[in-house]
Amino acid sequence: MADYIHELRGLVGHRPLILTTAAGALLDSQNRLLLQERTDTGDWSFPGGYMEFGESFQETCQREYLEDAGVAVECERLIALFDHDFYTYPNGDQTQLITALYLVHQVGGELLTTATSETQQVKYFPLDQLPPFFNDQSKKMAQKVIEMVAANEAD
Template sequence: MANYIQQIRRKVGHMPIILTSASGALLNDNNQVLLQERTDTGDWGFPGGYMEYGETFAQTVVREFKEDAGVIVRPTQLLLLSDDVQYTYPNGDAVQPVNCFYLVEYVEGELLDTQTDETVALHYFDMDQPPRFFNQQHAAMFAAVQAYLNGK
């Protein structure tokens, strides 16, 4: 069921709703993490997004990486389940995202090199130099990657 969120928003407007999402951390050989500069805020975040009806969290993160970053990934480990953030998008949509955040591994494809409707740019960041994040949920995900790398 494509555009599930749009269908819900047509019914409820900007009313606060709980949505499920999945995102992932893709590390390169230098243990830098791939982040996405967002078109809606200009801030940075992990590739990911909201589930479509009938999807699993793992399927969602794979689809979203393809859409947001141009690459196919495989989720390998759940790093964080977060449900403690409420956020209002610039368009007024209020959400409480329940997010499964995975460590993912590269399978195939090339990173996007042109802007899309959701991605301005993609960049690998050092783990000691985080950018300005989209919201506190993405900052917590960055901390989860740091903890994972420190525990290796």
């Protein structure tokens, strides 16, 4: 996918692009949230990423989760769709990110224990002790997860 985005950027430069992404919220038995420390900024985000041509949001979430966190997941349900978030990367690339956030559960794999080209580390965080996020969309996604957990605990 990076080649596809680089090809687009070669054509449009730093002009704004609308990009579709998918991410997953994986909670452990203590309702701690798994997050990825990004290698590009050092900030934290949900494991996830850009959709490849021909993929569904769920397929993107599953592929990206395995790449970013080492964990095979299944998507249980859509938590929310985020479609009004903008981000400018340090190199000036502007994007409007349309992201589907899923509640996921682990079906295989193991958490990454070494850094990759995109992930410094993965770690579970209590919902009241979340780290600095990559962008505003990640903050909004975390808030939706907090609200979901609170609603489930109230039932």
